[in-house]
Amino acid sequence: MKDVVKLFVVATLLINVAFAQVKWTVDPVHTNARFAVKHLGISMVDGQFKTLKGSMETKSPDSFDGASITFEIDVNSMDTRVEARDNHLKSADFFDASNFPKMTLNNAVLKKSNDGNYTLSGHLTIRNVTKPVVFSVVQHGDIITDPWGKTRAGFTAKTSINRFDFDLKYNDMLPTGVPTVAPEVEIVVNTELVKN
Template identity: 30%
Template sequence: MNFSRRLLIPAAALLMVLPAVAGDVDTYKIDPVHSAVAFKIRHFVARTTGGFAKYEGTINVNTKDITKSSVDVTIDAASINTGNEGRDKHLKSPDFFDVAKYPTLTFKSTSVKEVAKGKLEVTGAFTLHGVTRTLTIPVSNLGTMAGMQPGSVVAGFEGTVTIKRSDYGMAGMVGPLGDEVEISLNIEAGKVH
């Protein structure tokens, strides 16, 4: 067997395997119109809620091995909305998010673990206010179904996690405002064809 043929056979075998491997990953883009990134924080004794209006993200689901799945999300900090213009302006200031200096919040997964049927733990690097820390988010995989457009597929996920804002250098007004912030994620994502 000549040298070029010895190279050609493994290369041909690799080409036969690659489509199958690529086919094991379904890629979804977060649909911000049908999703919500919200938060809840104590204000004196009650709770104040809010959310972010602008965000984008990609979810790669490995259908053969969920642990090889991944999530990558970017949130526009300036899109914060608590339903009060004055409060939102204050939250965007250097007292809190300092959106001029830190325009985005990001989450990039490093591992995905299935802890029960449809229940995941997604761990990754969460960056807020210029500080990056490891964060594990419990996530429910709500499944998939056909979307509104012919041939489209949508997937659903939801999760809730609590962080300490002081861990991210946002310790302003701790006392009247709680340090712990509960973040809720309700995600619908469309499959990329």
């Protein structure tokens, strides 16, 4: 009987080790979330969110395939370099930041594709509206050990969304019928992750 108990304990330990998750944290100093949208049908206006946090869990220390990711962005940290424009974007016409101060990406899973890059599929929530999104993701270089002994990896994720899907409802038009602010928003997230 003791041998059976020992065998059970060893098997349990092996299973726990086999399914142990490696945790990574977004380095906010070396991460940015940027967006760009067409203005008046003739140019692109861009901006960024300066305050964010995120984490990733991988199944092994040297592979990101199947990693799970969460991300949170502070809407009030928006910066388009023009205060009046920032205030308008934070208003109820767009993000309604006073009522919905956070954007989140949850239930996101990173999958390696045939070309060696990745896709990231998850649920994006803006203004309390949640929709599925898919990012194309490129890893920059390999996993490295920095000069201070920390393990790091870097990625760029890109997607585009229709802002009307998330109730960012501002819809002013030029006399020609061209929207002053286009519905499609391009999103680029450059992130550096540190292994915990």
